[in-house]
Amino acid sequence: MATSTCTFLHLADVHLGYDRYNSPERSKDFFLAFRDVVRRHAIQNPVDFVLIAGDLFEHRQIQPGVLNQAQIVLRELKQAGIPVLAIEGNHDSRPYGVKTSWLRYLADHGDLILLEPEAGEEGLELRPWSGGRGGYLDLPCGVRVIGSQWYGSAAPKSIEQLAAAIRRLPPGPERVVLMFHHGLEGQIARYQGALRYRDLLPLREAGVGYLALGHIHKSYTEEGWIFNPGSLEANSTAEWDFPRGAYRVRWGEGPPQAELVQDYYRRPHRRISLEAKGRETPEEIAAAAIALAKGSDLPEGGPAPMVEFRLAGQVGFAKHELDSRALQQQIQQLTGALLVLFRFEATTLEIGSAALSLEEEGRRLQIEEKIYRELLSSHAHYRKRSEELARLLLDLKEKILEEQGEAEVYAHLSGAFLGEED
Known part of the structure; x- marks a missing residue:
């Protein structure tokens, strides 16, 4: 049959x-x-x-x-x-x-x-x-x-x-x-x-x-x-x-x-990325971001898009000197976005200092991970998971420095201990 x-x-x-x-x-x-x-x-x-x-x-x-x-x-x-x-x-x-x-x-x-x-x-x-x-x-x-x-x-x-x-x-x-x-x-x-x-x-x-x-x-x-x-x-x-x-x-x-x-209602999204060279002022960074937003290919009609603005590379000023909230608002007005998410991923240089090379940055992370691992290994409860938890601490540090929300950091931490995905 x-x-x-x-x-x-x-x-x-x-x-x-x-x-x-x-x-x-x-x-x-x-x-x-x-x-x-x-x-x-x-x-x-x-x-x-x-x-x-x-x-x-x-x-x-x-x-x-x-x-x-x-x-x-x-x-x-x-x-x-x-x-x-x-x-x-x-x-x-x-x-x-x-x-x-x-x-x-x-x-x-x-x-x-x-x-x-x-x-x-x-x-x-x-x-x-x-x-x-x-x-x-x-x-x-x-x-x-x-x-x-x-x-x-x-x-x-x-x-x-x-x-x-x-x-x-x-x-x-x-x-x-x-x-x-x-x-x-x-x-x-x-x-x-x-x-x-x-x-x-x-x-x-x-x-x-x-x-x-x-x-x-x-x-x-x-x-x-x-x-x-x-x-x-x-x-x-x-x-x-x-x-x-x-x-x-x-x-x-x-x-x-x-x-x-996949043909059902979904909120559209776009990414806008700017690579800083380390010589620009905060005002120049903001102007460049606005220019990118004006020239971005955004969907017409339908739901307003989600927009992510990512600043990468190197900047020669402190993070707080860039008015990210005002920049988000300007990009939102230009693009008609529902939300504009700002990602500050640039390396911040102190005046008169040089940026860490990739090799030096790698060594710094290795040293930090080693310190975390040694501290965890000294505790009987965490010894068997010292390598895994050391990497988790580095991830959490990165999320906090990126000013991710408490709920997002908590979800990541919960996922690590329970095997959950965020």
């Missing part, structure tokens, strides 16, 4: 409630992207079901308006008769000591199906979804979907337990999807706690044919069975160049066929 074709939309890292730049319009972008991709690629072009592989929300505690945004989209899918299956990611998992989460709230109100394994005598157990609870669901189109949770540093061990639990399941559809919120190594720089490909192989051996990942905000696939769509919107300027979107998947005979769809 021929296998029927099943079609589904795979989303992850929606991050409703995003508030990094304290801009209501920027926060709304994440809702608009979610609603538009669902309307275009799940409702207008119907699918059998939708997957959300973690991080529907930006925060574990959310405002009523953010909950309303989620319900608007989920109820449109419900009215169209399209089930939504979801798991918790690190951003929207239940806080420590709390028995419920906002995803559980949505599940209890019938807005989505939350698939969660349970702790059992043999490790993790998967029970059929029934009455609002369960770890897996067999869908009419001939696909079994299995859920998981955010496991952090315990992910490798949890994978082994999940694989064993999958093997114990009763016979069902041969096409098996597992939602798993974790990252694969080698995909982005400076991400600690990523899984190795071989860590995931027990899942394939247990019969998983489509591993629906989330967590890393960049789209990637591996070996025809691992798929990560990336976030719908960029959470930082560092992610602007990442490929991202949602996977629209057709699965009939043979392996799943996943297409990355």
Whole structure:
């Protein structure tokens, strides 16, 4: 008997409630992207079901308006008769000591199906979804979907337990999807706690044919069975160049066929860079920046762009002598940008001194790292991670010197200790 074709939309890292730049319009972008991709690629072009592989929300505690945004989209899918299956990611998992989460709230109100394994005598157990609870669901189109949770540093061990639990399941559809919120190594720089490909192989051996990942905000696939769509919107300027979107998947005979769809609402962005030579005055730097902004190729019509202005090279004045706030305002007026983000990455030279050469700068960083490492090694609790933590301290110093916000620095620090991505 021929296998029927099943079609589904795979989303992850929606991050409703995003508030990094304290801009209501920027926060709304994440809702608009979610609603538009669902309307275009799940409702207008119907699918059998939708997957959300973690991080529907930006925060574990959310405002009523953010909950309303989620319900608007989920109820449109419900009215169209399209089930939504979801798991918790690190951003929207239940806080420590709390028995419920906002995803559980949505599940209890019938807005989505939350698939969660349970702790059992043999490790993790998967029970059929029934009455609002369960770890897996067999869908009419001939696909079994299995859920998981955010496991952090315990992910490798949890994978082994999940694989064993999958093997114990009763016979069902041969096409098996597992939602798993974790990252694969080698995909982005400076991400600690990523899984190795071989860590995931027990899942394939247990019969998983489509591993629906989330967590890393960049789209990637591996070996025809691992798929990560990336976030719908960029959470930082560092992610602007990442490929991202949602996977629209057709699965009939043979392996799943996943297409990355990107034609939905997204805030445009542009970068403006200026390389200083060390001889310019602050006024000359500002004038050059304005000239670049006037000549920049910015989109016409549609949403106002995000603009990043980056000052690199060498400057012969103190950072505070450049009125960056006034410069941001001028660039915003010229470009019509929603936000202008200022990055002061130039080396500041003292009057009468020479800049450090690249070689000297490298030696300074090595000395700093060595001092951090020796201090950490003297403490029994940190000794085994002294090299990793020394590098983390250098990263934190760099972020603070760049005047990054407290929330961004805290998120980076949390990611280092929990294996999270910012």
